[in-house]
Amino acid sequence: MTNIPLIQIQQLRKVFTMGKQKVIALAGIDIDIPENSFTVIMGPSGSGKSTLLYLLGGLDRPTSGRIMVNQQSIESMDENALAQFRRNSIGFIFQSFNLLPSMDTLRNVGFPLWFSGISKTQRDKRAMDLLRTVGMDNRALHKPTELSGGQQQRAAIARALVNNPPLILADEPTGNLDTTSGLGIMQLLSDLHRSGRTVIVVTHDPRMLHFSTHTLYLLDGRLVSEAEYTAAASMITQVTQPEENPTP
Ligand code: ADP
Ligand code: MG
Numbered sequence: 001m002t003n004i005p006l007i008q009i010q011q012l013r014k015v016f017t018m019g020k021q022k023v024i025a026l027a028g029i030d031i032d033i034p035e036n037s038f039t040v041i042m043g044p045s046g047s048g049k050s051t052l053l054y055l056l057g058g059l060d061r062p063t064s065g066r067i068m069v070n071q072q073s074i075e076s077m078d079e080n081a082l083a084q085f086r087r088n089s090i091g092f093i094f095q096s097f098n099l100l101p102s103m104d105t106l107r108n109v110g111f112p113l114w115f116s117g118i119s120k121t122q123r124d125k126r127a128m129d130l131l132r133t134v135g136m137d138n139r140a141l142h143k144p145t146e147l148s149g150g151q152q153q154r155a156a157i158a159r160a161l162v163n164n165p166p167l168i169l170a171d172e173p174t175g176n177l178d179t180t181s182g183l184g185i186m187q188l189l190s191d192l193h194r195s196g197r198t199v200i201v202v203t204h205d206p207r208m209l210h211f212s213t214h215t216l217y218l219l220d221g222r223l224v225s226e227a228e229y230t231a232a233a234s235m236i237t238q239v240t241q242p243e244e245n246p247t248p
Helices: 049-056 079-089 105-114 120-133 149-160 179-194 206-210 226-240
Strands: 007-018 021-033 038-042 064-069 090-093 167-171 198-203 214-219 222-224
Touching: 007 049, 021 049, 021 064, 021 214, 021 222, 038 179, 038 206, 049 064, 049 167, 049 198, 079 090, 090 149, 105 120, 105 149, 120 149, 149 179, 167 179, 179 198, 179 206, 214 226, 222 226
Parallel strands: 038 198, 038 214, 090 167, 167 198
Antiparallel strands: 007 021, 007 064, 214 222
16 A cells, blocks of 8 residues: 555546536545545535546546546546546446346346456356345346345445456445435445445435545535535535435
8 A cells, every 4th residue: 555545636627518508516626535445525416426426437527637546647548448447446336226127136247247258157156246245145136126225226336346446436325225225335335445445435425424434525516624514514405405215
């Protein structure tokens, strides 16, 4: 391990243009994220959380600024290098799980390995091992529609681990889950952190802070202090608190 942060974000800016209107999703932010940290970025709806995570994961390009991962600047990678970076370095977990509905759990989890030309036997074996890790081996042959939200998210986490990435990015991973399943998912992410991975979660779920080693606060595309966030969030939640919406 080195003293250089695993991730260095410098003056990161993302502006979306819709017709004549410009939306400043990220207003030029600087963040250092240490290796082996569990970093939680808190922010209300619309604060730029997904934008930040997508840029970090190489799923979108910044308007300006730099993102260095392992001292490699990802904003200057070409599409091939970026695809390789995503495949080898990043495990992405989404609020809405993003499992493929036509495939059973086992195939969903093993699917990313298909792109690396790995045989079906090997894919199934690796997927089964990971399903065991997340406590889902008894659901291997179920389709996503036959799983609860919490179970779908466990499967999605197994899928995110299939290429053994050092960096896990999770976008509101508990946002669509009931309280208990959400807690289970946080525990699972915490286990991944303890097993040596760097985990970054963006969320507005304050329970996530029980697991974090580092916390940042995002408001309107800017990093703010905890005090400023708490003051603003208490007003915002009254207006935008999403309904508890557990998937069956
Ligand atoms: P969060 O994930 O915190 O809810 P987002 O990163 O999704 O916030 O969005 C931040 C801001 O950028 C919002 O105002 C949102 O409407 C805007 N935004 C996000 N994605 C796009 C897009 N593809 N086109 C236009 N505006 C966008
Ligand atoms: Mg979002």
